[in-house]
Amino acid sequence: MYRRREQKCDQCGYIATSKGNLDRHMANHTDEKPYMCGECGYQAAVKSRLSCHAKIHTGEKPYKCDQCDYCTAWKRDLDRHRVKHSNEKPYMCGECGFRIGHRAALSSHMRLHTGEDLYKCDQCDYCTVVKSALDGHKVKHTGEKPYMCGECGFRTGHRSSLSGHMKLHTGEKQYKCDQCDYCTAWKEALDTHKVKHSNEKPYMCGKCGYRTGYRSALSSHMKMHTGEKQYKCDQCDYCTDWNPDFITHMSKHSGERPYIYMCGQCGFNTDYKSTLTRHTKMHSGEKPHVQA
Structure with a gap:
């Protein structure tokens, strides 16, 4: 039987099933983004990503699940969604037994064990295995907020934050728990919620x-072992591993009093960590503790 030849990236080891997929992947290793959205200024390295992005503005959702009411603008999201119906998790980590339904997710998980860092910030010591995380980090140095909500003027430096914010206007709650009545506009919130059922x-x-x-909890925990303090002040010797503390410190130099705590799912801002903690429970479905 004919077997398609795999295409391998010579910079990170990524394996693609076709040259076209490899070409699209290689764009992740460059900073060139020649394709720009005329609606919000989003820039992409490949034309296909701009086409996908445009569906955020049009509301088009051509990909529909044949087992429930879920629909999406992106085929890859539909493929990931379908795994939930089958409950299959064929990809397993040989280090800790973690299982997942997506090969790409396993590849990302494995880097937690290897400590492999591919993408490094050229302005500080920050490094990550995910390029999109590096792009998000760089915004902290530039202060740029190119993504703007056409409804209320909310601006952010992250495309994902704008996408999450837009759902506040539409009231969309497409992600539904299959074990209770919980539903949410954010997939990350549903994933967080489901952990409560499975333990x-x-x-x-x-x-x-x-x-x-939670992966984020593991990442925070690992810093206890590494002693990593990636946020360093360029005006004094202060350094920390916690971004909100860093922003608080920098305000002492600038004299500004910023909103330091921001919800990564909808863009909500507050001066107080406790307020953000209560707010995030709206996304997870967790009922806040009320004192008698």
């Missing part, structure tokens, strides 16, 4: 065996 803790620290149901 699964697939993310494990290779240093001490600590386990958690």
Whole structure:
């Protein structure tokens, strides 16, 4: 039987099933983004990504699930959604037993064990295995907020934050829990909610065996072992591993009093960590504690 030849990236080891997919992947290694959205200023390295982005503005959702009411503008999201119906998790980590339904997700997970850092900031010591995370980090240095909401003028430096924010206007709650009545506009919030039903803790620290149901919690935990303090002040010797603390510190130099705590799902801002904690429970479905 004929077997399609795999295409491999010579910079990070990524394997593609076709030359076209490899060409699109290679764009991730350059900073060139020649394709720009005329609506919001979003820039893309490849034309196909701009086409996908445009669907945010048009509201077009041609990909529909044949087992429920879910529909989306992107085929890859539909493919990921369908795994939820099958509950299949064929990809397993040989280090800790973590299982996932998506090959790409397993590749990202494996880097937690190897400590492999591919993308490095040229202005500080920050490094990450995800290019989009580096792009998001760089905004902290530039202060740019190119993405603007046409409804209320909200601006952000992250495309994902704008996408999440827009759902506040539409009232859309497309992600539904299959075990209770919970529904939300954000997939990340649904994933967080589902952990409560399963009690699964697939993310494990290779240093001490600590386990958690949340990848972000593992990332924060790992800093205890590495002593990493990626946020460094360029005006004094202060450094920290926590971005809100860094922003608070920088305000002492500038004299400004910024909103330091921001919700990564909808763009909500507040001066107080406790307020943000209460706010995020709206996304997760968790009922806030009320004192008698």
